Amino acid sequence: MPIFSELIQIIEIVLIFARRLFVKKYNMWYSSTRNLSLHTTTMQNSLIESAKSYTQELLEVCKDYPYHNPGHSISVLDRATYIAMAEDVSNEDLEDLQIACLFHDTGFSEQYEKNEHIGARIARKWLE
Secondary structure, three states, X not given: OHHHHHHHHHHHHHHHHHHHHHHHHHHHHHHHHHOOOHHHHHOXXXXXXXXXXXXXXXXXXXXXXXXXXXXXXXXXXXXXXXXXXXXXXXXXXXXXXXXXXXXXXXXXXXXXXXXXXXXXXXXXXXXO
């Protein structure tokens, strides 16, 4: 049994180091994307720029929220754009993704709880 116990300890140590490595790599990636403004350099699309202006204005009422605020939507947009570009997503799919990112929390502009359907309605109306 002592060998089995030592093996368990070794496995636990390996798992701890694997987790630390994952966390370190994630934190490095997160830090590298934290201050990026990819949406301004990759989006020459007037539809996206128009959606950005519209949603930022709409979310202005949420500016004091700690999380679901205009800055959060831009952060989601930046990170999703970064990942999509790394994955070589098509321009059409990228545009859809970026619009979804911009509108994903717009329901908060009308109510805090159960606002997802409101955000969908706002996006649908804007896209018409």
